Amino acid sequence: MSDPSSSRRGAFIVFEGLDRCGKSTQVSRLVERLEREGRQARLQKFPDRTTAIGKMIDAYLQSKADMDDHAIHLLFSANRWECAAAIKRDLAQGITVIADRYAFSGIAFSAAKGLPFDFCLQPDKALPLPDLTLYMSLPQEEASQRSQFGEERYETMTMQQATREQFGLVAQEVKRIHGEYRWTEVDARGTIEEVEERIRGLIGDLIEGVDGEISQLW
Numbered sequence: 001m002s003d004p005s006s007s008r009r010g011a012f013i014v015f016e017g018l019d020r021c022g023k024s025t026q027v028s029r030l031v032e033r034l035e036r037e038g039r040q041a042r043l044q045k046f047p048d049r050t051t052a053i054g055k056m057i058d059a060y061l062q063s064k065a066d067m068d069d070h071a072i073h074l075l076f077s078a079n080r081w082e083c084a085a086a087i088k089r090d091l092a093q094g095i096t097v098i099a100d101r102y103a104f105s106g107i108a109f110s111a112a113k114g115l116p117f118d119f120c121l122q123p124d125k126a127l128p129l130p131d132l133t134l135y136m137s138l139p140q141e142e143a144s145q146r147s148q149f150g151e152e153r154y155e156t157m158t159m160q161q162a163t164r165e166q167f168g169l170v171a172q173e174v175k176r177i178h179g180e181y182r183w184t185e186v187d188a189r190g191t192i193e194e195v196e197e198r199i200r201g202l203i204g205d206l207i208e209g210v211d212g213e214i215s216q217l218w
């Protein structure tokens with residue numbers, strides 16, 4: 001008898017949240033744990049600042065370059081499209097792909113600047129649909145007690161508050177279109193180890209792989 005799990009594809013798991021919620025910390029710990037357990041896993045960070053488009057995004061975020069709001073929105077999306085084939089290929093080969101931010105950040109941050117919500121959804125339409133998105137939720141008071149905001153463009157109280165509201169709308173859209181189970185909020189309060197334990201519980205069997213083809217966003 002062949003092992004039924006060998007025909008499964010890898011799971012596509014996305015971490016989202018406001019700046020300083022602890023995403024990057026948890027994403028790297030998760031990938032390290034999976035590798036320790038002998039599983040195949042890959043971290044995909046968005047924006048991927050290493051590509052040609054990523055370098056333009058990096059300059060924008062560091063305020064070294066200015067850009068029209070629509071134009072930078074499309075570049076963030078283009079940056080995901082240039083990675084989409086590799087994500088699909090890895091999933092098909094049974095590799096778990098863990099993303100640090102994805103299309104949902106793209107929508108929430110651009111809509112927070114005032115771009116129409118519907119416009120913000122469009123460019124990411126048909127990208128690989130995450131099997132699970134974990135939204136790391138940290139109250140404003142707790143976030144401000146962590147290390148100070150950095151120098152980057154969106155790291156202000158006003159922008160973070162507006163983005164928090166937009167993430168709420170994004171969550172509603174994902175649940176309405178793709179099902180409640182695709183989006184889960186994680187309490188990001190507490191120590192790094194406590195949060196890691198919560199995440200481990202929420203991911204559960206997903207790391208064993210998923211049956212069926214990867215679906216498409218929106």
Ligand code: T5A
Nearest residue numbers: 019020021022023024025046047076105106109154191192
């Ligand atoms: N953006 C992104 C868009 O506008 N459109 C898009 O389409 C996309 C993809 C850069 C910006 O781009 C915007 C969103 C962003 O504003 P980024 O590169 O992901 O995106 O941002 P970073 O600055 O790299 O990451 P964040 O600031 O969001 O930080 P993280 O990853 O949430 O947090 P992390 O893990 O680095 O932790 C922050 C600090 O807190 C500590 C850590 O040690 C660190 O010092 N910490 C904790 N302290 C106490 N308790 C815990 N449990 C802690 N966990 C971590």
Ligand code: NA
Nearest residue numbers: 019020152155
């Ligand atoms: Na940040």
